[in-house]
Amino acid sequence: MQRPRFLIKLMLRVKTDTTIHEVKVGQVADLRKLFRQAVVEDFSYFPKTYQWRVLADNNLARLAIGVIKPNRVLLGAWRDDRLIGYAIAGTNRNGCGKLYWLYVAPDSRGQGVGGQLLDRLIAIMKQRGMQRLSLVTHNFDPYYAKRGFKLDKSQQLYGVPMRVMSYQWPKKK
């Protein structure tokens, strides 16, 4: 008997024994490996010069500093001791958090891992007193819109059309 699609989707989501927590210094090498894979495989719409810059800006040392810096949030998603996704974000003094990178390994997508990373990040940003969380995306605007982000503006980055979006916590009545 064939299982309905929604049931298969639900089973996949329940299967996700995923742990989300802040990356520790000893886990930075795994983060760098996955970061590299993301840039090469999933951000290939950016010109090579920009990809190289992104890789240099997020080398092992810089990521390790990011783990220690109080204005950075580096979240990882682990399953069976394997890093399968991450969110890299920052806070600043004007109350605006920034999500720089959100990534889930191709074989772990569609199982709610990205959503869990985003939910955790939003909770941390709120805890840290941020009034908004903004991001820039090329083609995942419907993904973020579904999760409460609103389009602020469109712009070009290295000739690539990008959308700037932000999330604001609902005001208490």
Ligand SMILES: CC(C)(COP(=O)(O)OP(=O)(O)OC[C@H]1O[C@@H](n2cnc3c(N)ncnc32)[C@H](O)[C@@H]1OP(=O)(O)O)[C@@H](O)C(=O)NCCC(=O)NCCS
């Ligand atoms: C974006 C990303 C992190 C999402 O991670 P994920 O674990 O697959 O996300 P979730 O399982 O929480 O959510 C999957 C949902 O996104 C939807 N989705 C997948 N690709 C999408 C797209 N391009 N646009 C809109 N929605 C998309 C799926 O249909 C699914 O919908 P559902 O919640 O109704 O079932 C992952 O796809 C990824 O790493 N992509 C490549 C890197 C990238 O482009 N990141 C975005 C940078 S701004």
